[in-house]
Amino acid sequence: MEGEEEERKKGRAVVEMVGGKSTVTRCFSCYPLKLIFPNKVGSSKSDAVWIYALSYGGGIVSGDQISLEISVGDGCTAALTTQASTKVYKSVDSKCSEQFLEARVGRNALLAVIPDPVTCFSTARYSQMQLFRVHSDSNLVIVDWVTSGRHESGERWEFDRYKSTNHIYLDGDQPLFLDSVLLDKGCGASVAELMQEYQVMAMVIISGPKLKDLRCQLQEEVKQMMSRHLRSSPDTTNRSHHVRSEPRHGPTRPLLIASCSTFGPQALGMVVRVAAVMTESVYMFLRQHLAALKPFLGASPYCQAGR
Numbered sequence: 578m579e580g581e582e583e584e585r586k587k588g589r590a591v592v593e594m595v596g597g598k599s600t601v602t603r604c605f606s607c608y609p610l611k612l613i614f615p616n617k618v619g620s621s622k623s624d625a626v627w628i629y630a631l632s633y634g635g636g637i638v639s640g641d642q643i644s645l646e647i648s649v650g651d652g653c654t655a656a657l658t659t660q661a662s663t664k665v666y667k668s669v670d671s672k673c674s675e676q677f678l679e680a681r682v683g684r685n686a687l688l689a690v691i692p693d694p695v696t697c698f699s700t701a702r703y704s705q706m707q708l709f710r711v712h713s714d715s716n717l718v719i720v721d722w723v724t725s726g727r728h729e730s731g732e733r734w735e736f737d738r739y740k741s742t743n744h745i746y747l748d749g750d751q752p753l754f755l756d757s758v759l760l761d762k763g764c765g766a767s768v769a770e771l772m773q774e775y776q777v778m779a780m781v782i783i784s785g786p787k788l789k790d791l792r793c794q795l796q797e798e799v800k801q802m803m804s805r806h807l808r809s810s811p812d813t814t815n816r817s818h819h820v821r822s823e824p825r826h827g828p829t830r831p832l833l834i835a836s837c838s839t840f841g842p843q844a845l846g847m848v849v850r851v852a853a854v855m856t857e858s859v860y861m862f863l864r865q866h867l868a869a870l871k872p873f874l875g876a877s878p879y880c881q882a883g884r
Contacts, residue, residue, distance in 0.1 A: 717783075
C-alpha cells in the first residue's frame with residue numbers, strides 16, 4: 578500500500594536532521610517528474626539541501642499530472658528549484674496540465690521554493706496548486722511567476738488557461754494565506770489586453786521569524802522604488818522630444834512595478850506582487866532582493882549561470 582501511495586504522489590522528498598545537518602532521508606520520483614539532489618550548492622558552511630525538480634522532455638505535456646510532497650523537519654533548511662523555465666506545451670483535446678505541491682515545514686525550519694517561471698505555449702491549459710503547512714516559527718519563501726509565452730515566436734498571453742493557487746495553513750488547519758490567480762482566455766477581455774505592455778507576473782511570499790529583517794528591508798526598498806517611478810513619470814502636459822512617445826491611453830508605464838502587503842498575526846508574512854515588461858527585469862529583482870537568503874541557503878537565489 579505504501580508503494581502505491583508513493584506512485585500516486587509521483588514525487589516525495591523528506592529532509593531531516595542527521596548528525597546535526599539537514600539531510601535527505603527519503604526520496605522518490607517517477608515519470609514525468611525527476612528529482613535531483615546536488616551534493617554541493619554554494620558555500621560548504623551552509624546547512625541547506627537543494628532539490629531540483631525536473632520534467633522529462635524539458636516541459637509538461639498536455640494532460641500531465643505531477644504531484645510532489647516535501648517534508649522539511651524541525652531545524653532543517655531546504656530549497657526547491659528548477660534548472661530552467663517550466664514549459665507547458667499546447668493543449669490536446671482541451672486537456673489541462675496540472676502540478677500539485679504539498680509541503681510541511683517544521684519548527685525553526687526554512688523552505689525556499691524558488692523556481693524559474695512557468696511559460697505556457699499557445700493554447701496551453703495549466704493549473705497548479707501549492708499547499709504549505711507551517712508553524713508560527715517556521716520560515717517560508719515562495720516565488721510563483723509566469724511569463725506571457727514564447728516571445729521569440731511572437732506569442733503574448735496566447736494560452737487558453739492558467740491558474741495558480743497558493744494556500745498556507747498555520748498549525749494544522751488555520752488559514753494564514755490564501756491566494757489564487759486565474760488567467761482565462763474565455764473570461765471577458767483578453768489577457769493580452771489586460772496586461773498591455775507587461776509580459777511577466779510574479780508573486781513573492783516571505784514568512785517566518787528568521788526572515789523578519791528581509792521582509793522589512795524588501796518592503797522599504799519596494800516603497801522607495803515605486804516612489805522614484807512616480808516622481809519620474811513624464812508630465813503629459815509638458816512633453817519634450819527627449820521623452821519616448823507614449824500610447825494614447827496614458828503615460829509610459831514603468832518597466833517594472835511592485836507592491837507589498839503583510840498578512841498573518843503580528844505581520845508574520847509579507848507578499849510582494851510584481852509585473853514587468855521583461856523576464857530579465859524580474860530575475861534582476863529577485864537576485865537583488867533575495868540575496869539576503871545566501872547565509873541560509875549557501876547561495877543567492879537566481880545567481881546561477883544563465884539566469
